[in-house]
Amino acid sequence: DAxxxxxxxxKVTETGTPVTLRCHQTENHRYMYWYRQDPxxxxxxIHYSYGVKDTDKGEVSDGYSVSRSKTEDFLxxxxxxxxxxxxxYFCAISExxxxxxxxxxxxxxxxxx
Amino acid sequence: GNSVxxxxxxxxxxxxxxxxxxxxxxxxxxxxxxxxxxxxxxGLQLLLKATKADDKGSNKGFEATYRKETTSFHLEKGSVQVxxxxxxxxxxxxxxxxxxxxxxSGTRLQVQP
Numbered sequence: 001d002a003x004x005x006x007x008x009x010x011k012v013t014e015t016g017t018p019v020t021l022r023c024h025q026t027e028n029h030r031y032m033y034w035y036r037q038d039p040x041x042x043x044x045x046i047h048y049s050y051g052v053k054d055t056d057k058g059e060v061s062d063g064y065s066v067s068r069s070k071t072e073d074f075l076x077x078x079x080x081x082x083x084x085x086x087x088x089y090f091c092a093i094s095e096x097x098x099x100x101x102x103x104x105x106x107x108x109x110x111x112x113x
Numbered sequence: 114g115n116s117v118x119x120x121x122x123x124x125x126x127x128x129x130x131x132x133x134x135x136x137x138x139x140x141x142x143x144x145x146x147x148x149x150x151x152x153x154x155x156g157l158q159l160l161l162k163a164t165k166a167d168d169k170g171s172n173k174g175f176e177a178t179y180r181k182e183t184t185s186f187h188l189e190k191g192s193v194q195v196x197x198x199x200x201x202x203x204x205x206x207x208x209x210x211x212x213x214x215x216x217x218s219g220t221r222l223q224v225q226p
Binding site for chain 1: 119145149154155156159207212213216219
């Protein structure tokens with residue numbers, strides 16, 4: 001199994017609070033991604049990174065920010081959580097992106113109350 | 114932009130039945146196509162892929178052929194097992210820019226003994 005760990009696995013937070021999710025990899029892959037999974041929508045890209053300090057937005061980036069200060073860590077921050085951000089969040093890694101396999105973490109279930 | 118359309122689920126089959134899950138896509142250029150599978154409580158894992166037109170991806174008895182003329186990548190299996198019960202996602206990736214996956218909405222398969 002690819003070495004990719006998400007933390008926390010479950011979190012309940014209140015509306016308006018900041019939340020940070022962490023993705024840690026031991027594969028030294030260049031590309032890292034954050035997706036959210038919602039019923040009827042599949043997985044949608046929030047942000048991605050193509051190297052240390054190199055990040056860019058996906059389709060559903062509003063209300064989220066990311067940082068990648070080390071190859072192995074990719075942080076997703078919800079600046080002020082809203083109920084619409086209740087979802088399951090998945091981190092993925094890929095050696096070169098594109099047509100190479102992506103490996104997924106086990107997901108973080110976030111509930112905003 | 115890129116998009117993937119999958120048949121709605123759930124799909125309920127008896128063990129040893131034939132499976133087809135339809136997938137069509139819209140993309141510029143020449144994307145790579147994937148099927149990922151998600152078992153309950155887990156992240157996604159690659160089932161098979163095809164990187165150019167007329168390629169056939171196969172794994173664990175599942176097959177899918179990249180049809181550029183019909184922009185399709187339908188998943189098939191000749192004889193399903195209870196252990197195949199999962200959610201199946203069709204996805205594409207382009208080799209430009211962010212090199213990220215675009216997913217369909219997923220199709221839940223339930224196989225009954």
